[in-house]
Amino acid sequence: MTLTKTQITESIRQRLDFSKNESSDVIESLLEIIKDTLENGEDVMISGFGKFCVTGKKERKGRNPATGDDMILPKRRIVTFKCSGKLKEMINK
Numbered sequence: 001m002t003l004t005k006t007q008i009t010e011s012i013r014q015r016l017d018f019s020k021n022e023s024s025d026v027i028e029s030l031l032e033i034i035k036d037t038l039e040n041g042e043d044v045m046i047s048g049f050g051k052f053c054v055t056g057k058k059e060r061k062g063r064n065p066a067t068g069d070d071m072i073l074p075k076r077r078i079v080t081f082k083c084s085g086k087l088k089e090m091i092n093k
Helices: 005-016 020-039 085-091
Strands: 044-046 050-057 060-063 070-073 076-083
Touching: 005 020, 020 044, 020 050, 076 085
Parallel strands: none
Antiparallel strands: 044 050, 050 076, 060 070
């Protein structure tokens, strides 16, 4: 089962006794901060959870699956996630 933003908002509402709007604002603000930081090419580390890293991929050769034609894929930035040791331990119990 996938955890959705709505479910996270509801969980915050229940745990912290916030209104639905307050908990939604908290989640939206947190996600905006994370997105802005990653957009600027900086990593985001959340202690005890993990690290979101921005890495670059070089230009490379690829193929159009529909036509089979060779093409050059442009360089781009991607986000990777590295799990913290604490989270790994929790997952593997």
